[in-house]
Every structure is written in C-alpha cells, then in structure tokens.
Amino acid sequence: MSQKDPFLVIENVSLAFGGVKALTDVSFSVNKGEVFSIIGPNGAGKTSMLNCISGRYHPGNGSIRFKDKELINLKPNERSVLGVGRTFQNLALFGHMSVLDNIMVGRHHLLDNNFATGPLYWFSSAQKEELNHRREVEDIIDFLEISHIRKKQAGTLSYGLRKRVELARAIALKPDLILLDEPMAGMNQEEKEDMSRFILDLNEEFGMTVVMIEHDMGVVMGISNRVMVLDFGRKIAEGLPDEIMANEHVKKAYLGEEDELLMEEA
Amino acid sequence: MITLSMRPCGDFRTTYKADTRIFETRFILLLTIMTVVALCFAPLFLDAYYLTLFIQVSYLGIAALGLNILVGFTGQISLGHGAFFGFGAFASAWISNSFAIPVWLSIPLAGVLTMAVGMMFGLPAARIKGLYLAIATLSAQFIIEDFFARADWFSGGSYGAAADPVSLFGMDFDSDQSFFYIALFALVFMYLWGTNLMRSRDGRAFVAVRDHYLSAEIMGINLTWYRLLSFGVSSFYAGIGGALYGHYLGFVSAEGFTLMMSVQFLAMIIIGGLGSVQGALLGTIFIVLLPEVLEATVSLIGSTGLMDAGTLVENLAYFKEMAVGLVIILFLIFEPDGLAHRWKQIKSYWKFYPFAY
Numbered sequence: 151m152s153q154k155d156p157f158l159v160i161e162n163v164s165l166a167f168g169g170v171k172a173l174t175d176v177s178f179s180v181n182k183g184e185v186f187s188i189i190g191p192n193g194a195g196k197t198s199m200l201n202c203i204s205g206r207y208h209p210g211n212g213s214i215r216f217k218d219k220e221l222i223n224l225k226p227n228e229r230s231v232l233g234v235g236r237t238f239q240n241l242a243l244f245g246h247m248s249v250l251d252n253i254m255v256g257r258h259h260l261l262d263n264n265f266a267t268g269p270l271y272w273f274s275s276a277q278k279e280e281l282n283h284r285r286e287v288e289d290i291i292d293f294l295e296i297s298h299i300r301k302k303q304a305g306t307l308s309y310g311l312r313k314r315v316e317l318a319r320a321i322a323l324k325p326d327l328i329l330l331d332e333p334m335a336g337m338n339q340e341e342k343e344d345m346s347r348f349i350l351d352l353n354e355e356f357g358m359t360v361v362m363i364e365h366d367m368g369v370v371m372g373i374s375n376r377v378m379v380l381d382f383g384r385k386i387a388e389g390l391p392d393e394i395m396a397n398e399h400v401k402k403a404y405l406g407e408e409d410e411l412l413m414e415e416a
Numbered sequence: 417m418i419t420l421s422m423r424p425c426g427d428f429r430t431t432y433k434a435d436t437r438i439f440e441t442r443f444i445l446l447l448t449i450m451t452v453v454a455l456c457f458a459p460l461f462l463d464a465y466y467l468t469l470f471i472q473v474s475y476l477g478i479a480a481l482g483l484n485i486l487v488g489f490t491g492q493i494s495l496g497h498g499a500f501f502g503f504g505a506f507a508s509a510w511i512s513n514s515f516a517i518p519v520w521l522s523i524p525l526a527g528v529l530t531m532a533v534g535m536m537f538g539l540p541a542a543r544i545k546g547l548y549l550a551i552a553t554l555s556a557q558f559i560i561e562d563f564f565a566r567a568d569w570f571s572g573g574s575y576g577a578a579a580d581p582v583s584l585f586g587m588d589f590d591s592d593q594s595f596f597y598i599a600l601f602a603l604v605f606m607y608l609w610g611t612n613l614m615r616s617r618d619g620r621a622f623v624a625v626r627d628h629y630l631s632a633e634i635m636g637i638n639l640t641w642y643r644l645l646s647f648g649v650s651s652f653y654a655g656i657g658g659a660l661y662g663h664y665l666g667f668v669s670a671e672g673f674t675l676m677m678s679v680q681f682l683a684m685i686i687i688g689g690l691g692s693v694q695g696a697l698l699g700t701i702f703i704v705l706l707p708e709v710l711e712a713t714v715s716l717i718g719s720t721g722l723m724d725a726g727t728l729v730e731n732l733a734y735f736k737e738m739a740v741g742l743v744i745i746l747f748l749i750f751e752p753d754g755l756a757h758r759w760k761q762i763k764s765y766w767k768f769y770p771f772a773y
Contacts, residue, residue, distance in 0.1 A: 204634055230636035242634075244627035246691070247620070255624045259636035261617040265649055268616030269609040276616050277433075284432045323636065 157182040163212030172198040173383045185353050185360045187370045190380035196363045200329045204236045205229045231259045235325030237316045239332045245305030249315050252304050256322025257283045294318045310341040330362040438611050459593040467592040474599035475660040477700035478606045480684040482653020488691035490646035491626030493549050496556035497681045500651045502673025504530045504658025506571045509579035509668050519582045527655040534651020535644050542640040557675055564670035576669030579662040595664050610693050687747050689754025698755040707736040
C-alpha cells in the first residue's frame with residue numbers, strides 16, 4: 151500500500167536546542183493504515199520526531215501535514231482533537247487516578263459536559279453521556295485485557311500494565327494516527343508478544359495508523375510495513391523491513407555488522 | 417492500597433450507573449439522608465451556640481472546598497483565598513444594596529463576580545507554578561484587601577457595608593435558627609456540586625493537569641483554560657461562602673479578610689486531606705472546633721484550681737493561634753493525607769478486623 155494515500159506528510163523538519171541539532175531536514179510520509187517504525191541509536195532524534203508530531207516541540211522549520219492540515223502551529227491539545235494520540239517512553243499516567251479515570255480522560259475531547267453542566271449530573275445530560283462513554287471505555291479495557299485492574303490506582307501498577315493502560319488511554323482518544331514511543335521497552339517476552347498483538351489489532355481492526363519507535367528489532371521487522379532509520383538527527387534510510395536489514399548505512403550506524411547473526415535469530 | 421473498594425461482600429454491580437454512585441452502598445446513602453433530615457430538626461433542640469458553629473462550618477466549608485479544588489485537585493496554590501472570600505461578602509452586599517436585587521439571587525451573582533475576579537488573578541497561573549504562583553496570588557490578597565479599604569462605592573470603605581438578611585417567601589432569615597436552613601441547604605448543594613464536578617469531565621481534567629500536565633495536554637486538555645477555570649471555580653466557592661457569611665452577620669467590614677484567613681483555609685484542606693471533597697468538610701470542622709475545644713479545656717483546667725486560670729484565659733488567643741500551627745505541623749508529619757485518609761483507614765480496619773489488612 152506504499153505511496154498510495156499519504157496521511158501524515160513531514161517535510162524538511164529541523165529542530166535545534168541551542169547548538170544541538172536534534173533533527174536536520176527530516177522528511178517522510180506515512181500512508182493510511184500503515185504500521186510505520188522509526189529506529190535509530192540513542193539520541194538519534196526519534197522521540198524528538200514524535201514530539202514534533204504530537205506538539206511538545208515546535209520545529210524551527212519544515213512542515214507537518216496531517217490529513218491535509220498543517221499541524222505546525224497547533225497546540226498539542228488541538229492536535230489530539232484532530233486525531234493524533236500518543237503514548238510516552240517514560241510512563242506518563244495520571245498516577246493518583248484510577249485506571250478507569252485515566253482512560254476516561256482520553257475521552258475528554260469527545261465529551262460535552264463542562265464545569266456547569268457536569269455538576270448538574272442528574273439534571274443535565276452529563277450522567278447519560280458519562281455512562282455512554284464508560285461503555286466504550288469498557289470495550290477498550292476488554293480489548294487490552296486490563297479489566298481486573300480497572301479500579302486500581304494507576305501509580306501502583308507494574309510497569310507492563312502501566313504501559314498497557316497508557317495504550318488504552320491513547321486509544322480512548324479515538325485517534326486516526328497513534329504514536330507509540332517504545333511500547334515494549336522493559337517488557338518480558340510474553341508481554342512483548344501481547345503488545346505486538348495489540349498493535350496489530352489496533353491497526354487492522356480499529357483502522358488506526360501506527361507510528362512506532364522501538365528498539366526490539368524482532369518486533370520492528372515483524373510487524374512494520376515500513377521502517378525509517380534516524381542517526382544524529384538525519385534520516386539515513388527508509389523502506390521495507392527487509393531493505394532496511396540489508397542497508398549498509400543502517401548496519402554501520404545502528405545494527406552493528408557483527409550482530410547480524412543475533413538479529414536474524416530475533 | 418486502602419483505596420480498594422470498601423463494598424460489603426455480595427454487593428455485585430451490574431450496571432455502570434451503579435458503579436458510579438456517590439454513596440457506595442444504600443446504607444451510607446440512607447445514613448447521609450437521615451443525617452440531613454435530622455439536621456433539619458436541629459434548630460428545635462440545639463442551643464444557638466451550636467447552630468452558630470454549624471453555620472460557621474458551612475460557609476467556611478464551602479470556601480475550603482473551593483480551595484481544595486484549586487490546590488488539592490488541580491495542584492495549584494493560592495494565598496489569596498481569604499481575600500476572595502471577602503470579595504464575595506462585599507460583592508453580595510453591594511449587588512443587593514445597589515441594584516435592589518433580592519439577596520437569594522445576589523449570593524450566586526456574587527459567586528459569579530468573584531469567579532471573574534479570581535480568573536483575572538489566576539492569569540499568571542497559565543505561565544508559572546509552585547512558589548512563584550504562591551507569590552503571585554499573595555499579591556492578589558494584598559491588592560484585593562487594599563481595594564476593600566479604598567473602594568467606598570463597593571465596600572463602604574472603612575465603615576464597611578450592611579448586608580440584608582436573606583428573605584424568601586416574605587420570611588426573613590435573620591436569626592441563627594432560620595439561617596441554619598440556608599446554611600444547610602448551601603452546604604449540601606455546594607458539596608454535591610463539587611462531588612459531581614469531580615466525577616465528570618472537567619473534574620477529571622483538573623486532576624489530570626495536577627498529576628501530569630504534559631500528558632494531559634496530549635490528551636486534548638487545554639492547560640491554560642483548565643488552570644484558569646480552576647481558579648474560577650475555586651473563587652466561585654469562596655464567593656458563595658463569603659456571601660453567606662456577609663448575610664449571616666448582616667454587616668461586612670474589611671478587617672477580617674487577611675492573609676491569616678487565607679492561611680487558615682490552607683490549614684483546613686491540609687488537615688482534612690488534599691484532593692478530597694469530604695476532606696475539605698472534615699478539615700473545616702476540625703479548625704472551627706479546635707478553638708472551642710481549647711476554650712473548654714482551659715476552663716476545665718481553671719475549674720480544677722491546679723493552675724491560675726486567669727493567666728490561661730488571658731492568653732487564650734495566643735493558644736488558639738499556636739494550636740493551629742502545631743496541628744498543621746503534626747498533620748504534615750503524621751498524616752499528610754489528612755483526616756479523609758484517616759477515615760478510610762478506620763473503615764478498612766473495621767472491615768478487615770481482626771486482620772491488619
């Protein structure tokens with residue numbers, strides 16, 4: 151499905167922090183319905199790239215177009231309304247809220263009740279609305295298999311579960327594009343397998359386009375449609391997983407030639 | 417965690433509606449309703465002294481809940497809550513005196529006006545946080561206090577302003593017995609309002625902003641608006657509390673709304689429990705009763721003749737201030753989560769007795 155339906159188009163994005171160039175003229179595009187992975191060594195600018203898309207950072211120049219809308223001057227909260235959801239590399243859950251409330255926060259822009267109508271709970275449509283969204287949130291909870299912890303405080307959960315709750319929260323936004331920042335970091339093999347399955351389901355059943363940063367090459371090569379490689383803030387390769395595996399630059403920059411055996415094993 | 421459900425065995429919930437109830441079991445709901453009904457008969461039996469205490473708890477408790485929404489739920493800080501409380505008192509008197517608007521309407525209007533003023537002073541919160549925000553709100557405290565002293569048209573300057581009693585259906589609520597009902601209604605109404613706010617969209621947004629503002633923004637929450645709104649809602653509560661205070665006393669003078677009062681509100685929510693609706697009420701009850709208990713203790717010591725009661729009574733005012741300070745320190749050390757948390761622990765102790773957890 152490559153080059154058919156450009157959904158997210160990034161052109162010449164550069165980002166600098168003082169003298170440090172985090173990103174230099176990066177351009178790529180993601181098609182609708184794709185699983186697109188970004189890989190690269192530490193400090194290559196992968197997370198900076200996601201932050202530019204989700205609105206944490208404002209790149210110095212370049213353009214980020216999503217569904218033919220220019221995102222570059224929008225605030226993060228305005229981008230999420232357009233349908234960009236994301237998870238974080240270092241967990242960013244609302245630690246003192248229950249898992250359920252965390253996910254309900256994801257419904258924020260889909261809910262209508264506010265500080266005046268919300269408190270009139272029984273007399274406005276707030277209760278009905280909250281319960282309808284609760285139903286949809288429960289579907290997400292079912293899908294991610296976290297129903298046993300829905301009433302637990304998010305900050306008390308184990309790492310793998312927290313990652314899953316964060317994914318649930320991002321799904322609750324009903325995004326068209328979901329950005330996953332190292333969804334499998336720190337997970338064991340079983341959790342990784344679960345997570346891979348969730349990501350594929352997201353992509354195939356919910357029709358979300360996925361942009362993912364991941365270090366586990368087995369996962370990246372296994373579930374991505376296309377892969378982009380960053381090194382020192384520059385794009386050094388982009389293509390099908392097999393092409394990337396064979397690319398000389400990539401081997402030198404990141405994969406390490408002598409590790410080739412290990413890689414194929416994974 | 418003790419935040420786990422405290423439901424009795426066999427209470428299975430089969431609808432989402434049942435799962436979002438304020439009162440977890442029918443028993444607690446019934447108990448609460450019975451308490452409110454019992455309170456309705458209180459003026460028939462209780463001494464005016466106790467009624468005064470209840471009315472005090474009610475108007476201070478409403479304002480304290482407002483501060484808890486700002487500090488406990490949204491994670492901001494305000495040192496100007498006392499001034500907003502005073503602004504509500506003056507605003508309601510001003511609205512009802514100058515525009516001949518009935519008092520029952522001027523109280524909510526005063527709340528809305530205080531909300532607007534609070535949002536104006538909350539503007540710095542869009543940019544700064546922590547200690548810097550504390551200083552910015554401290555300036556609000558002094559600016560508003562100064563405004564009371566100078567704006568004769570609004571507050572009557574150094575003379576103060578007269579506030580008419582609430583009058584409904586041709587009845588004046590000017591005694592402790594009658595105002596008690598106004599206070600009770602306002603208390604129940606504002607606390608239900610607060611509870612419902614916290615379980616609907618904007619309440620969750622407040623907590624999200626407190627817990628992780630970066631990811632809250634990614635979740636589609638407009639940080640600037642919610643920080644401002646939090647100041648607005650908090651000032652609204654302060655304004656309602658202040659207006660009740662004014663119409664209860666019948667007279668508002670500028671002296672009372674000092675920094676000390678703001679700190680006292682902070683003490684209430686720290687003692688009661690930051691980020692808990694019922695905590696705000698518990699903390700208020702604690703702070704209101706503390707000096708009364710002290711006074712009773714002093715007179716008890718005096719009656720035993722062990723100490724010179726005269727000196728004790730003379731210094732009672734100092735004791736009271738010291739006691740508030742001491743209690744805050746003790747709470748910060750031993751129960752930083754406040755009375756609300758302690759209450760949960762007591763409940764879980766009952767439930768799991770004789771096991772420790």
